[in-house]
Amino acid sequence: MVCGGYVAIANANQVQQISEFPKSEGSARDLQPVAQTTPENTPASTEEKEPDIELTVIDKLLNEPVYSPFRREGTVKDSTRPVYVITGEEMEAQGARTVREALKFLPGILPDGTVGTEVNALSGQFIRGSNSAQVLILLDGRPINELGSGSFDLSEFTTNIVERVEVLPGGGSTLYGSSAIGGVINIITRRPTEKVTTQAGVNFGAYGLNQQTINSSGRVGNVGWVVGYNRTEAENNYPFSIPEANFEGTRENNDVIYNNFNVKLEADLGSRNTLTLSTLYLGKDQGVPGGVPIPFPQFGQGFFNSLTDNNRKYTDQVLTDLTWNSKLGSGDDSLLTARVYADFLNTRSDNRSGELTSQNRFDSNQTSHGIQTTHSWNFAKNQTLVYGFDYRNTNVRNTTFSYSTNVIRENYDDAIGQGAIFGRYEINFSPSFSMNLGVWQDFSSLVNGSFTSPSVGAKLAVSDSTTLRANYIRNFRAPTIANLFSNNPTNIGNPELKPEKGDSFDVGIDQKLGNIGLLRLTFFSNRVSDTIAFTRLTPPVNGNTGTWENIGLVHTTGIEASLNLQLARNVYTFVNYTANDPRILESANPAEVDKELRFAGADKLNLGVSYENPQGWYLGLLMNSLNGYPTNNTNTEFLPGYTTFDLKMRVPISDSLVLTGSLDNMFDRRYQLFAGFPDGGRVFQVGLSSRF
Structure with a gap:
């Protein structure tokens, strides 16, 4: 297991097999065999017990399957781009309940969000100086960003559905289009197992955490399935203090309940065609506690937020797609993938605090329909071409209901159509030198929306232990529907907005340290221009107090470093720094x-040491450290940094029963992620899962 660092060792007869890549997720996994290390995918075991093997740090990291750098399946070592992966096994060992929590120890990303550390805390991703709206979220390789706000809350995804998550810093517009200025996060969902398997688990923890999960997976004849349900509940009422506001109290109205369902059906239509239907339902009902007003002397006023005891947020998301994979010709060098998808993202926020005249309900309803076609063709021994067509039409309706007047005001109800053709060509000039060239041509329904995104990458193995890599990508983000068409009196839309533009450069080195470790070091430069920002109109125009404009230029430089070492048999350590x-x-x-x-400017340091053996035992001590950072762009307000230590444990009680436990923030370090929004302090959880 390798997660931003720490390593798991696998039992060969349990988890290692040579098989074709899975045929779903719009991938080209059929093009080459790889070693799979997911227990659920293991075929019926033979009577003979094979000896245990150890997967080294180097082998595990470099041979990790990834999709996002190529828009087809490959491995980390094939990519000219730095890409970081966490698997479902690693999420279980960490006790990560959501995708937001699973990103904590990966390099290249600041995933803490801005409103707390609870399981339901709103997810905000900052990659290479970009904000959440500039990071593209993919589900099995297709975009799911909400085009009213531009982002997607990763705390909506519970980890029981996830096979792995890939983080690709540095943008991805050449393969995926809009919103990939800072990077791409790709959530890969679980596939059917070869034999019928049911896994059930319970998890209990601090502040009323109560979680139940059940998943059934298997294959009968030519039909496979994955069916699952996750229910997560927590009260999250914890004591906290905000010294700057001279405040002490208990966090209230912070409860949450999830009800998440997942269904995936996969049919083999002969030996060369596969049809997959996948549907996720993500439902969440949560309190919105607000923040403590923080006095800022330089402004002579408090922070514009306050504790709330009645506000609530409801999300109701349905994400569904139908994917067809077909091997063309008579060999395994050509794969055509066609997908149609439909997403329904509904969010309701009830603001019931304060006087009746200020109480409102905000509704946002997004409907997206899209198609993707991708052909991955290894047309020569040393050359691969990936090309295709994408189209996505998104409509968002946003309204405000006033409880005092019973009047509904429509803020906007409009649509964006985004189509594109793309291509990526890879060539291996020699076993040690390879290059890739890519281009994406976007065709948007917006007046200024169309964009051309080129890319180039190169990789040179100067020796058996040292590999150099370099990349350039031109990225963009189309304006959101709210930016363009809002008729809210306080923030009128601007239909003349141009896309935000980004230029991402990086150079790096992958250095093997004998047989015991791997160092990956990347220097990057990311420029974002034509930034879309809200500006106030002084004086107001026709009653409108502000609008959005293309202003600003941000240049981010930095490094991403990741070091993995095997200290002794079954003992591992990792350090990563962003x-x-x-x-x-x-x-x-x-x-x-x-x-x-x-x-976006916080520096992050993760380190950990762990013990894990082939029988599945795991014990890890992990550290997460963030330095101080400004909370406004004039740099007059700062939050201090913090360092936390987490203790993780996984104990196999029997072949089918596993006990997990974690003690997070074990020294009870209290801090704020946003002014007036506290962390939860020391928390624990204990889980028990059974596979049968």
């Missing part, structure tokens, strides 16, 4: 020029 320096070079506010971009 340094960001996002500087505002141009802004409508002169006070922001040459200042650090808020939130």
Whole structure:
């Protein structure tokens, strides 16, 4: 197991097999055999017991299957781009309940969000100086970003459905289009197992955590399935203090309940065609506790937020797609993937605090329909071409209901159509040198929406132990529907907005350290121009107090470093470090020029040491450290850094019963992720799962 660092060792007769890549997720996994290390995919075992083997740090990291750098299946070592992966096994060992939590120890990303550390805390992703709306979220290789706000809350995804998550820093517009300025996060869902398997689990923990999960997976004849349900509930009422506001109290109205369902049906239509239907339902009902007002002397006023005891948020998401994979010709060198998908993302926020005149309900309803076609063709021994066509039409309706007047005001109800053709060509000039060239041509329904995104990458193995890599990608993000068409009096839309533009460069080295470790080091530069920002109109125009404009230029430089070592048999350690320096070079506010971009400039250090043996035992001590960062772009307000230590444990009680446990923030380090929004302090959880 390798997660941003720590390593798991696998029992050969349990988890290692040579098989074809899975045929779903719009991938080219059929093109080459690889070693799979997921217990659920293991065929019926033979009577003979094979000896235990150890997967080394180097082998496990470099041979990890990934999809996002290629838009087909490959491995980490094949990519010219740095890409970081966490698997479902690793999430179980960490006690990660959601995808947001699973990203904590990966390099290259600041995933803590801005409103707390609870299981339901809103997810915000910052990669290479970008904000959450500039990071593209993929589900099995297709976009799911909400085009009203531009982002997607990763705390919606519970980890029981996830096979792995890939983080690709540095943008991905050449393969995936809009919103990939900072990077791409690809959530790969579980596939049917070869034999019928049912897994059930319960998890209990601090502050009323109560979680139940059941999944059934298998294959009969030519039909496979994965069916699952996750129910997660927590009260999250914990004591906290905010010294700056002279406040002590208990976090209230912070409860949550999830009801998540997943269904995947996979049919083999002969030996060369596969049809897969996948549907996820993500439902969440949660309290919104707000924040403690923080006095800022320089402004002579408090922070514009307050504790709330009645506000609630409801999300109701349905994500569904139908995917057809077909091997063309008579060999295994050509795979055509066609997908149609439909997503329904509904969010309701009830603001019932304060006087009746200020109480409102906000509804956002998004419907997306899309198609993807991809042909991955290894047309020569040393050359591969991936090309295709994408189209996505998204409609968002946003309304405000006033409880005092019983009047519904429509803020916007509009659509964006985004189509594109793309291609990526890879050539291996020699066993040690390879290059890739890519281009994406976007065709948007927006006046200024169309965009061309080229890319180039190269990789050179200067020796058996040293590999150099370099990349350039031109990225973009189309304006959201709210940016363009909102008729809210306080933030009128601007239909003349242009896409945000990004130029991402990186150079790096992968250095093997004998047979005991691997160092991966990347220097990056990311420039984002035509940033879409809200500006106030002084004086107001026709009653409108503000609108969005293309202003600003941000240049981020930094490093991503990851070191994995095997200290002794079954003993491993990892260190990863992410340094960001996002500087505002141009802004409508002169006070922001040459200042650090808020939130995105924090530096992150992770380290850990772990013991894990082939029988499945795991014990790990992991550290997460973040330095201080500004919370405004004029850099007059800062939050201090913090360091936390987590203790993780996995104990196989029998062949089918596993006990897991974790003690997070074990030294009870209290901090704020956003001014007035506290962390949960020391928390524990204990889980028991059975596979039969």
